Amino acid sequence: MNALIESLTAPFGRTAAQEAAGAAGTRQTALDAVLRDGLPHARRESWRYTPLRALERRRFAPADQALVAFDPALLDGIPAPRLVFVNGRFNATASDLSALADGVSLQPVSQVLSAGDDSAVHLLAGQYESPDEVFARLNTALAEEGVVVRVAAGAQAASPLHLVFVGAPAEGDRAWHLRHLVELGERAQLELVEYQLGGGEHRHLLNHLMRIRVGAGAQLGHWRVQDESHGATVVSRTDAIVETDARYRRLDLELGAALSRHELNITLSGERGQAHANGALLATGRRHLDTRLGIDHIGRDSACELVWRGLGADRARAVFHGGILIREGADGTSASLSNKNLLLSDAAEIDTQPVLVIHADEVQAAHGATVGQLDPTALFYLRSRGLPAEQARALLTAAFCRETLTVIDDATVRDALAVRLDAALARLEPA
Numbered sequence: 001m002n003a004l005i006e007s008l009t010a011p012f013g014r015t016a017a018q019e020a021a022g023a024a025g026t027r028q029t030a031l032d033a034v035l036r037d038g039l040p041h042a043r044r045e046s047w048r049y050t051p052l053r054a055l056e057r058r059r060f061a062p063a064d065q066a067l068v069a070f071d072p073a074l075l076d077g078i079p080a081p082r083l084v085f086v087n088g089r090f091n092a093t094a095s096d097l098s099a100l101a102d103g104v105s106l107q108p109v110s111q112v113l114s115a116g117d118d119s120a121v122h123l124l125a126g127q128y129e130s131p132d133e134v135f136a137r138l139n140t141a142l143a144e145e146g147v148v149v150r151v152a153a154g155a156q157a158a159s160p161l162h163l164v165f166v167g168a169p170a171e172g173d174r175a176w177h178l179r180h181l182v183e184l185g186e187r188a189q190l191e192l193v194e195y196q197l198g199g200g201e202h203r204h205l206l207n208h209l210m211r212i213r214v215g216a217g218a219q220l221g222h223w224r225v226q227d228e229s230h231g232a233t234v235v236s237r238t239d240a241i242v243e244t245d246a247r248y249r250r251l252d253l254e255l256g257a258a259l260s261r262h263e264l265n266i267t268l269s270g271e272r273g274q275a276h277a278n279g280a281l282l283a284t285g286r287r288h289l290d291t292r293l294g295i296d297h298i299g300r301d302s303a304c305e306l307v308w309r310g311l312g313a314d315r316a317r318a319v320f321h322g323g324i325l326i327r328e329g330a331d332g333t334s335a336s337l338s339n340k341n342l343l344l345s346d347a348a349e350i351d352t353q354p355v356l357v358i359h360a361d362e363v364q365a366a367h368g369a370t371v372g373q374l375d376p377t378a379l380f381y382l383r384s385r386g387l388p389a390e391q392a393r394a395l396l397t398a399a400f401c402r403e404t405l406t407v408i409d410d411a412t413v414r415d416a417l418a419v420r421l422d423a424a425l426a427r428l429e430p431a
Contacts, residue, residue, distance in 0.1 A: 103155025
């Protein structure tokens with residue numbers, strides 16, 4: 001057993017949340033699978049570009065039970081309703097639910113798990129049979145906290161709900177596993193903004209797993225910003241089910257962390273279900289950013305539109321896998337994937353792998369990926385208008401990444417995320 005698995009699994013069963021009677025069997029099964037299979041090696045296709053050799057030698061202590069202090073200025077510009085978690089613990093003082101819409105209910109995961117009833121088993125549900133899914137297994141076995149969001153059928157939330165997850169300095173390297181469940185009833189509507197932010201320099205391990213169900217005719221806008229400390233390790237997974245006539249829109253901004261891996265799986269199970277997922281990967285410094293999309297078309301006349309932009313600078317590496325599967329019977333499907341990438345340094349690396357598998361007739365599907373440099377014609381045009389070279393490059397780079405923000409209709413939210421994107425771009429070293 002390697003040091004990582006040994007340190008993460010040692011605390012198993014020592015907390016009330018992990019010992020919840022209703023989930024004990026599910027947790028034990030997940031733990032047994034972790035101990036049996038260990039970490040995936042580089043010969044596994046889904047981990048080929050993200051080896052875990054350095055991570056497997058590290059040890060992490062469990063997150064502190066006590067609340068950890070952080071700079072409240074980190075929450076500037078994040079309005080209510082707002083839930084805040086610091087180093088894996090719910091922070092009621094920093095949270096503000098005063099503007100929570102009618103029909104939207106929130107429940108801490110710790111409360112669900114301690115109840116020990118069928119709801120705990122439902123929260124931890126999920127079959128993770130592949131050794132590639134080791135972090136999902138660890139999350140199932142070890143998660144103690146997170147949030148359950150439910151929107152009643154027909155409820156229309158006028159204000160976005162903000163979930164803020166802060167990683168703050170603490171004694172030693174810590175690890176925490178957060179489990180989230182978001183469920184929208186029929187014809188419900190919600191806008192969810194998810195922040196993973198660094199509240200100072202640290203080298204913690206964050207393991208997030210979110211399960212989403214968008215009921216028939218419902219609409220969910222989900223915007224996620226990952227801007228953790230440059231020493232952090234962030235592993236996130238989202239499993240979303242989109243039912244008949246439902247719409248799921250999403251944006252992922254990967255701006256921070258030393259090692260970040262996000263797996264986004266969307267199942268379009270119902271007829272006429274739609275998914276529009278955009279994202280930007282800013283691989284700077286010595287960061288390693290890995291994103292894997294898995295879009296599964298099951299229902300007829302379903303549609304997905306995926307627009308992802310990658311940027312590689314300094315000695316960083318960005319990895320992107322865009323997988324679309326159109327199953328037999330999913331006739332009338334429309335699917336498109338665009339992944340364009342900019343290399344701003346000779347030492348940076350970008351790996352992109354679009355995959356399109358079709359088992360149905362009468363579909364419209366297209367995918368494409370490019371890796372290149374800034375357009376010299378556009379640079380020349382800006383220089384000819386009097387802009388210095390550095391400013392011209394910055395302007396073109398910002399426009400390239402900002403294209404992904406068009407998925408957001410709410411101008412206030414879009415502008416707020418644009419500010420965070422621009423701040424990350426401003427940290428780039430001059431070429």
